Amino acid sequence: MNDELTPDERAAMRARILGGARGITPTGAHRGTWIAGSVAAALIVAIAGGVAATSTLSAPEIATSPSPNATAPTPRFTATPTPTLSPTAPSPTPTAPALAFGGDCSTVFDDSTVSAIAGVEMRLSREPIVWDARWLGGISCQWRAQDPAEWQVVNLTVLPWSVVPDEVRSRVGAAPVCDGGGPCDYSERFGDAWVVVGSDDGATAVRAVAEAGARAAVSPGTERPLSPGAWRLADCGEQLEGAVEGALGRDDLGPLGTDNVPQGQAWEVLTARGAASWCTFVPVSYDETNPPSLRVSLAAGARSDPGEGEQSGGSPVEVGGAQTAWWMPAADGNGGRLLANAAGGVVDVSGENLSREQLRAVTAAIISALG
Numbered sequence: 001m002n003d004e005l006t007p008d009e010r011a012a013m014r015a016r017i018l019g020g021a022r023g024i025t026p027t028g029a030h031r032g033t034w035i036a037g038s039v040a041a042a043l044i045v046a047i048a049g050g051v052a053a054t055s056t057l058s059a060p061e062i063a064t065s066p067s068p069n070a071t072a073p074t075p076r077f078t079a080t081p082t083p084t085l086s087p088t089a090p091s092p093t094p095t096a097p098a099l100a101f102g103g104d105c106s107t108v109f110d111d112s113t114v115s116a117i118a119g120v121e122m123r124l125s126r127e128p129i130v131w132d133a134r135w136l137g138g139i140s141c142q143w144r145a146q147d148p149a150e151w152q153v154v155n156l157t158v159l160p161w162s163v164v165p166d167e168v169r170s171r172v173g174a175a176p177v178c179d180g181g182g183p184c185d186y187s188e189r190f191g192d193a194w195v196v197v198g199s200d201d202g203a204t205a206v207r208a209v210a211e212a213g214a215r216a217a218v219s220p221g222t223e224r225p226l227s228p229g230a231w232r233l234a235d236c237g238e239q240l241e242g243a244v245e246g247a248l249g250r251d252d253l254g255p256l257g258t259d260n261v262p263q264g265q266a267w268e269v270l271t272a273r274g275a276a277s278w279c280t281f282v283p284v285s286y287d288e289t290n291p292p293s294l295r296v297s298l299a300a301g302a303r304s305d306p307g308e309g310e311q312s313g314g315s316p317v318e319v320g321g322a323q324t325a326w327w328m329p330a331a332d333g334n335g336g337r338l339l340a341n342a343a344g345g346v347v348d349v350s351g352e353n354l355s356r357e358q359l360r361a362v363t364a365a366i367i368s369a370l371g
Helices: 007-022 028-049 111-118 202-218 236-248 265-272 306-311 356-370
Strands: 122-124 139-145 153-160 185-190 193-199 276-283 293-300 324-329 336-342 345-352
Touching (some): 111 139, 111 153, 153 202, 185 202, 265 276, 306 324, 345 356
Antiparallel strands (some): 122 139, 139 153, 153 193, 276 293, 293 345, 324 336, 336 345
């Protein structure tokens, strides 16, 4: 539009153009004239109002009064580029919380280190550990002496400090009491890691904790909750007595009187978190020459590695309610051990004077009773 027009003149011109364009009715031969006039009017209105367009068309020059020689400027329409959308990066796949020492016992100690600590030749055990701290974010390892005449066992557990209950924390740094059948174990805190070692000798336990501590602080593990489908463990004997008696066709079973019971600080942590339970069954009459006996170990939310059963000489076996199971016969052929993975956890049944089929039936009944 002519820049010499006053604001009032511009407003008047816009009104005349709009009014004229709206009053035109296209008929006959004048239809083309109406269309051309409408297009011109629309372009003038757009220019006068400063409307930005994305087309590349040019508006015709329009003569205006009172300056007939002035021409309206030709607008330059610039296409707006369409923004390029970057692909959204996929969400990272959730990973399981880290385990202490990466879950690898060989990175805690090699055999020579444990042998030096214990004073006898020791070797890492490859047998399945039912009550494994890894299901809480830690690690459980066992080394055994190679000479039966110098028998020793070193059990090491590392757990995140957040997993340890107050009653166990209160015993950190307390000297181990290894007489009188009590647990011979010693524990310390190293940063966010809790390290406990059980042994037949208190000095061995203390040395092993000190040796592992600094590296445990670097790899304490991350606390893990039990899986949603984990068994809810209470009193093992009360939970399973009916199932065991039904599977064996007996009604005279009770707990076995023994001092060979799980105990110690690591055990207390596992049971406090609902991750472990244990019970035994024998006939209460004791009038049989070869009475059957059962030892049942439960680990809620756990799962045994198939390689563990095979390394222990186990062979796969079918058990009702189990996802996988391994049978390990006793060396003397009198009974054996059955290790089974179920949806709610791991059940480990050891029996004497019982056949493989009887132990299969007992294990299936236990899995069914736990749900």
